Amino acid sequence: MIKLCGFALSNYYSKVKFVLLEHDIPFEEVLVMPGQDDALLTHSPLGKVPYIQTEHGDLCESQAIVEYLAARYPEKAIFSADPWIAAKEREMMFFVDVHLELTVRNLYKQAFFGGTVTDATKGRVEKLLTHHISGFKRLAKFTPYLRGERFSVSDAAGFVSLPLVGMATQAVYGRDFLIEAGIDWKAYVKAVNERPAAQRITAERKAYVEAQRRKA
Template sequence: MLTLCGMPTSTFYNKVKLALLEKDIPFAEEYVPIYSTDAAVLSASPLGKIPFIRTEQGGLCESQAILEYLETAYPQKALIPADAFAAAKVRELTTFIDWHLDSVARETYGQAFFGGKLDEARLLPIRELLVKNIAGFKRLASFSPFVVGDSFSQADCSAFVTLPTVGMATKAVFGEDLLLAGGVDYKAYLKLIGERASATKVMADRRTSMTKA
């Protein structure tokens, strides 16, 4: 059985967890804090990043590499279309969400959620880049009704956990949800995905974890 390692408050952890649940893959969970220096952790995730998984063959880190492994090893309930171009479009948007939304907005998370404080001179370029990237995301995403077309995909695993986090963080730091300000009306989408059993489980476990913290 696979073991998913990390924290239920992590967006990338929940991205992988959504995929596991959607594909009905049996798995266990192991709580591992971010940047652990434990030797067993570093053997599976060399930088101590989460999430990572433990398999019979060994450890595997980086959320997108994990999703690609799951898609190949467990082809049931595919989260990538069979058509080559459609598959590439799913991977394109997943990469865009992870690198051009989450990674940029993540610089504000310390201030938004953990009591940190960023210098105003640093906040301005972050905001400008997010505004630019959100406009790009709007051009790529279809919300018809899923983020890429009419089927749940890997891109939804990223979008469902990332969009509300970016929205909350930007509202806390900049005084407005930059996604909504940029014309990305994602609330109905979150409601749609949130009604899926996988998403309900992920969010319930996240709330429980935050309560215990």
């Protein structure tokens, strides 16, 4: 059985978990925090989560894991059978993961962890995000899902990462860049959250946060 290693607050952990749950792929969760100790680095070269453990060995990076799952379980149809549509699903995931989330991640220190980021960083991120969100808006449909009326694997990425873009920009700049661009990510998240897999992701993330608060 596949072991999914990471923790519930990680959006990329949740992305992989969403795919596993949505497609009824058996897995076991193993609580692992990111770090730089040698034991972790033998499994995840940069000490990041998520990674999975399989009978073949370890695999890190969420998109690589999703691609592996799609190839290992072709009957689950994780990506569309149509090559063009499947490519567009991958394109959408790249936009969310790289152009949006990876860019806004530069703000997390201040937005979520009580630190501060420099004015130079704020200016650079604002410029990049404004440009990237403009491109994303041309690509995404939100009717109600990212690619249209049908839920797709792209929404596993959108569901876990778009809220971070909105919340981080609101916290750092005093305005939600997605809402400001006319993207109602809250309505989108509500639509996706009607799915049982999404509900479990949401519930278990909230339970993790609450458990951490009780420990504090």
